[in-house]
Amino acid sequence: MHTAAEKKIISLLHDREFTVGRRSSCDQVVAHSAVSSIHFTIYTVKFDDSSAPLVYCWDRSRNGTFHNRRIIGHDRRILLSDGDELEIRHACSFEFHQQRAGPWTAGDPTLDEDRPHIKDYEISSRALGHGTFGRVLLATERKSGRQVACKIIDTRGNSIRMIKAKTEIAILQRLRHPNVVSVYDGLVIRNRIYILEDLITGGDLFSYLSDGENMSSIPEAEALLITFQILKALEYLHRNNVIHRDLKLDNILRVSQHPGARVVLIDFGISKYVRDGARRMTTVVGTPEYAAPEVGFAGLAPAAGTQRKFAKTEKSGYDKKCDLWSLGVILHILLSGISPFYDVSQNSKRMALKAVSGKLDLSNQYWKDISPAAKSLVRRLLCVDPETRYSVEECFEHSWIANQLSVLESIYQEKIVAGWQPPPDEQHRLSLADSQSADGDGGLV
Structure with a gap:
């Protein structure tokens, strides 16, 4: 940190936010008229023990925080790299250093x-x-x-x-x-x-729930708000005939680290666009821990009772209901901290066979404070038979969501998506590099 009067080194901790501003409660108080009460916040996102923390600056000022001489913008966040400069003009500046910034920082x-x-x-x-x-x-x-x-x-x-x-x-x-x-x-x-x-700046849901070794649950109200947002995304995708097919905690990012943050679905690498909206899929793809039974990770299904009906379904393929099963697994984890069909050996067929059985235990100690309505929706989503599994529309009509729908819509519109804007049409495009590659193999997708 540099001011007219001093120069000092400030250490940042990966598990603590660091605030700079005029308010006495800030970690670094700067008593200057150009400084807002809370001018900016530095925070970190750490995905796992093997990766270096990603360090972000959140501009909370009206006067502006400058990053390498460019204004960040109110309520915007930027990722810091070694040697970056932050400046509150006329008041102070900061030079950021991070010794270990992660892999692939050398020449490429x-x-x-x-x-x-x-x-x-x-x-x-x-x-x-x-x-x-x-x-x-x-x-x-x-x-x-x-x-x-x-x-x-x-x-x-x-x-x-x-x-x-x-x-x-x-x-x-x-x-x-x-x-x-x-x-x-x-x-x-x-x-x-x-x-x-x-660039989504709050980390993924997996790292949010994980302490490196174990998963933890979150308050039911927070799980409800996250589920509501995922349903909003799935409603939009399914109406546009897009099936994600790999919905999981790792593929849901948060724009900030605070409860109630907007969540964003990513990684559409195995998504499917179904033109008529009804054609069934047969490719076995996704993540076994989150995959619906009908996707087919179990291979040959047992032919008895409920499983006989499943065997028929597996043979005939699957549709957009596979995303709803994945949401059920996610909701189960959010509420209890436990993945319903996870196998410690990480054997994909074992997890798939557990899913085929459809056995759920929502009566143990992890569920004792969870409402009956929340448990009911988990069961409706984790139905082995996709015909009885809830659709997106039925989820919105379920009591756990319907009883709070007006409140959820209000929070969603006024707090979560109020500042969001889609990319401009002229930028939202697919292109090639203007110059052809050396071997001339460029072409429109």
């Missing part, structure tokens, strides 16, 4: 080779996450200075992987909803696809 020849073709964005080497698809890096739109997430998928010449990645962009560029991640641009360069999308 492949990325360096592609950068000249990515004209509208500056792609950093700062890693936000990674998965089987590839990695996510921090990027900045050159014109506006807005930070975005850049998802990089290296298809390695695999045509099926290329088609899936293009499908993800094609689906997402059609969608505009506050609870669905927004895509600003998509570029194809040689065998790599770059998806530029919203």
Whole structure:
């Protein structure tokens, strides 16, 4: 921290917010007329023990907090990187340092080779996450200075992987909803696809519930608000004939770390657009812990009682009700801290067979303070038979939600999505790098 009178080092803790402002309760008090009562807050998001914390600055001022000489904007959040400068003009400045910023911060020849073709964005080497698809890096739109997430998928010449990645962009560029991640641009360069999308700054639901070893539940009222938002997203997706197919805690992000934050569905890599809205799917995809029985992870289903009916369903495929089963698993975890069909061996077939049995225990100690209405909705969602499983519309009519619907709608409109805006039409597009790749294989998706 630098002021006219002093220079000092401030240590940040990953599990504590740090506030700067004029108010006496701030961690760093700056008594200057240009400083707001709470000017900005520094907070961290840590996904797991193996990853370095992501450190964000939340601009809470009206006068403005400047990040590397660009104003952040009231109520906006930006990710900090080693060497960044924050400034409250005429009052003080801060230089941020983080020794371990995570993997992929060193030179990247492949990325360096592609950068000249990515004209509208500056792609950093700062890693936000990674998965089987590839990695996510921090990027900045050159014109506006807005930070975005850049998802990089290296298809390695695999045509099926290329088609899936293009499908993800094609689906997402059609969608505009506050609870669905927004895509600003998509570029194809040689065998790599770059998806530029919203930078969501509050971490995922999994890290929110996990302490590294165990999962914990959250208050029922908070679980209700999260479930309501997921249903809003699914209502929109299903009306537009999009089935997510991999709904899970890891794929639901929060825009802030505070209870009541807006949640956003991400990772549409295996989503499906069904043109007529009725055609059934047969591909076994998703995450076994969250997958509906009819998706088929169990392989050959036992042929007895309820399972005989399931065997018929599995053979005939599945539809959008698979997303509702996944929501049931998520709601079960939110309320109890326990995944209903998880197997410690992480064997996908064992988890699938547990799901096929449909056995739920909502009477143990983890459920003693949960309302009968909440338990009822969990049972309605985790129905093995998709024909009796609740749809999105039936969920909104269920007493757990319907009895609070007016309050939920009010909170949703006035607090959660009040400041959200979809990407402008001219930016919400799919494009190629303006310059053709060296081997000339660019083409519209």
